[in-house]
Amino acid sequence: MQSTVIAPSILSANFARLGEEVDNVLAAGADWVHFDVMDNHYVPNLTIGPLVCEALRKHGVTAPIDVHLMVEPVDRIVPDFAKAGASMISFHPEASAHVHRTVQLIKSHGCQAGLVLNPATPIDVLDWVLEDLDMVLLMSVNPGFGGQSFIPSALEKLRRVRQMIDRTGKPIRLEIDGGVKADNIAEIAAAGADTFVAGSAIFNAPDYADVIGKMKAAVKGVRTG
Numbered sequence: 001m002q003s004t005v006i007a008p009s010i011l012s013a014n015f016a017r018l019g020e021e022v023d024n025v026l027a028a029g030a031d032w033v034h035f036d037v038m039d040n041h042y043v044p045n046l047t048i049g050p051l052v053c054e055a056l057r058k059h060g061v062t063a064p065i066d067v068h069l070m071v072e073p074v075d076r077i078v079p080d081f082a083k084a085g086a087s088m089i090s091f092h093p094e095a096s097a098h099v100h101r102t103v104q105l106i107k108s109h110g111c112q113a114g115l116v117l118n119p120a121t122p123i124d125v126l127d128w129v130l131e132d133l134d135m136v137l138l139m140s141v142n143p144g145f146g147g148q149s150f151i152p153s154a155l156e157k158l159r160r161v162r163q164m165i166d167r168t169g170k171p172i173r174l175e176i177d178g179g180v181k182a183d184n185i186a187e188i189a190a191a192g193a194d195t196f197v198a199g200s201a202i203f204n205a206p207d208y209a210d211v212i213g214k215m216k217a218a219v220k221g222v223r224t225g
């Protein structure tokens with residue numbers, strides 16, 4: 001079983017003080033930094049690119065930076081993010097003409113590779129590539145914006161993907177993203193997630209350590225990792 005990871009999505013951080021915000025969530029117990037990249041094409045919003053990732057590394061961030069690409073096409077931006085200090089790079093199958101090739105491209109640049117499934121994307125897209133992945137990211141909201149509500153059907157999808165991952169016997173992470181809160185994270189963990197992205201629930205809270213502590217305690221109640 002993979003260890004539990006809480007990955008605050010900086011989409012909900014105060015961008016005017018981004019370095020300080022990231023320092024604060026890491027000091028409050030966060031494990032990774034979740035870095036949402038939106039291109040106003042694959043998703044209807046525009047955010048940040050490799051320069052900001054590099055700036056966080058130059059600021060002194062040593063924690064894993066978990067880059068979620070909501071961009072199309074994918075391949076030409078992968079080397080830039082690897083150079084900028086990304087630890088893992090995840091992408092959507094709908095945005096890549098050759099999913100297996102993109103996975104190999106990410107790995108060839110020294111990063112871990114993840115595939116992201118939107119709420120309505122069938123899980124059989126994993127069938128011929130799962131064993132090559134380091135992580136599967138299930139979206140529990142439609143991508144593009146923070147602060148949306150968790151879509152309940154993601155729980156059954158988590159259970160099914162958990163079974164698929166367990167059958168491989170490989171240390172593939174199962175990440176969930178969208179509407180994750182301290183009061184629903186136990187149910188999400190019980191369905192099989194080990195890696196939890198939370199944006200608004202953490203950055204809108206008055207005390208980051210308090211909410212991250214509550215999330216970790218809730219997860220610990222249902223899993224041993």
Ligand SMILES: O=C(CO)[C@H](O)[C@H](O)COP(=O)(O)O
Binds near residue numbers: 200
């Ligand atoms: O990828 C995302 C949106 O596309 C965000 O990471 C996600 O929505 C997290 O925000 P919140 O926890 O507020 O739902």
